[in-house]
Amino acid sequence: MNPANEAAGAQYKDLENIKRLPILITLVIGAFFSILNETLLNIALVDLTVDLNVPYNTIQWLSTSYLLVVGILIPISALLVQWFTTRQMFIGAMVLFTLGTLVCAIAPNFYVLLIGRIIQALGTGLMLPVMMNTILVLYPPEKRGAAMGSIGLVIMFAPAIGPTLSGLILDSFEWRWLFYFVLPFAVISVIIAAVYLKNVSDVTKPRVDVLSIILSTIGFGGIVYGFSSAGSGSDGWSNPEVYLTLIVGGISLLFFVYRQLNSKEPMLDLRAFLSPMFSLSTVLIIIVMMALFSTLLLLPILLQQGLLMTAFTAGLVLLPGGVLNGFLSPLTGRLFDKFGPRALVIPGSAILVLVMWLFTQIDLDTGKGTIILYHCIMMVAISMIMMPAQTNGLNQLPRRYYPHGTAILNTLTQVAGAIGVAFFISIMSASQKDYLAGSSDPTAPHEMAESLSAGVQSSFSVGMIFAIVAVVLSFFVRRAKAPQE
Incomplete structure (x- = not known):
């Protein structure tokens, strides 16, 4: 083994007594159902326009808001992962996702359903970085490929079966069962995580840079919202809501990058590049x-x-x-x-x-x-x-x-x-x-x-x-x- 690998292996000596497989299974189960939910609702959007009595361009917010919240939250997760333990982050993410799923299932109108989707997205936005960061900490480089491959199974398989599974459910039940179906699995994931998930990350509690959070939210949120609106709207790029949002998001992103590169404790350390x-x-x-x-x-x-x-x-x-x-x-x-x-x-x-x-x-x-x-x-x-x-x-x-x-x-x-x-x-x-x-x-x-x-x-x-x-x-x-x- 070369010196680089020896140094890498030394990072994991304090994790020798931790059983990796139960942790990996816990992460995969939780991530599977949260990612599955991204595409599970797509086929039901037409039915929802009728049942909730809202136009299609309004119902599209059930998908757009999900993507928007995840896009905003993931950059902030780099800070949160250093403030909270693996257990706190994962269980917190799954509790949020479970709560959002319950709200969606019993939603009496579009606006409550939208709130439920946003809560679900908060859980998913925290889930993805925690899952990958845990794999990096838990497995040495020479064994990461297989572990990351398991995560790849979840990331690609879950959204792939979402539309088909949704079609099967909607053939026999109303749209609320899309959420009732996911709910027990989300609860089970929380229970498994509480039993098997161990803390593997380092809690350093770096300084919270409020301005960076604001710039990140406006920047990434503006970019994701602008492009999503251009793709789903009838006016496309000529809509002021699209290009103005993109301009504001782009400017905020430039200031965010400048601040990260000149900060001693950046929220998102771009020196990784x-x-x-x-x-x-x-x-x-x-x-x-x-x-x-x-x-x-x-x-x-x-x-x-x-x-x-x-x-x-x-x-x-x-x-x-x-x-x-x-x-x-x-x-x-x-x-x-x-x-x-x-x-x-x-x-x-x-x-x-x-x-x-x-x-x-x-x-x-x-x-x-x-x-x-x-x-x-x-x-x-x-x-x-x-x-x-x-x-x-x-x-x-x-x-x-x-x-x-x-x-x-x-x-x-x-x-x-x-x-x-x-x-x-x-x-x-x-x-x-x-x-x-x-x-x-x-x-x-x-x-x-x-x-x-x-x-x-x-x-x-x-x-x-x-x-x-x-x-x-x-x-x-x-x-x-x-x-x-």
Whole structure:
């Protein structure tokens, strides 16, 4: 063993008597149901507009608010993780999520339901960084791949089965059962955490910088809200609510970055970017997330509006790829531990380019089986890139940067998601308009469907460009060595 690994192993000598597996299982159970809830409600939005008597642009806040709160809270979690123990953070997050789920289940109107979703999001926003930070503290670098792969199973598998599970429940029950179904599992997770979860993090209680919290909230919240509004609103980028929010968010973010770089005790220590593999992994993950969202967003639209599938059928078409990705994540984690990141990230990026090109060829005549196959190939590529790149980048950070590194990655993933939705919807809409402008009968249903197909193809073409950039970056990836401290 080299000196770097010896130093890394010394960090874990005080954790030798802690049973890691029960802690990992506790984290996975809690995270699974909180992340599952992000997509569980999507298919029910149409039913909710009728039952709660609110328009669709209002009901969309049930999804937008969730993304917004998570995007705001994750940066602050880097501070909270250093103020509270692992048990306090995780159990607190799950109690919030459980309370929010109960409020949603019994909500008499839209506004109470929205409050419940916000409380749920508070729990999820605390959950993700705590989960990743605990894995980093608990496992030495040479064993992190498999553990992070288990987390990858949760992060990809839970949202993948959300729409399908939601469709099954809604076939027989009303929308409230979406929350009643989750509630007992959330309670069980709290009980398991109270029994098995141990404190593994360092509580240092750094100075609370109120101004940084305000700048972070306005900055990240403005960016996420602005892009989410652009993606879901009819006016798009021309809406003052969109571009003014983005401007205010961008300016606040610049001041936030300046303050963090000039603070002795930053809330979110951006000096983590001085680690080359962490910086490279962050950029690579953002690019891959942009390409991924082109698929997660565009395929359901094409399946439902172009190929006229029901939401439940569309969810079934996308289910095999999501399940495959979830089960491959632990495997790619173990392969990462054995062979390093390059053996996975380089071929994974190449496969991503190939499948994005295949997606540019789909049209209204493409069969379900072909789409399922392409989506499965896509998810194999994602499983080879995401967790190996993320784990490799975090491995290069000193232990004191773990809360900051996990917060940075989770925050930028949320921001990349919001940007991806808005960006690819804009491309699709522009291509649809161009197609219909040259059509002899733009109002004909067949022409509308063909314009959608053209818009989806254009968006995948841009997604392929992102994938090509990911291939170039993948050749610069090297196995990160644990720093000596």
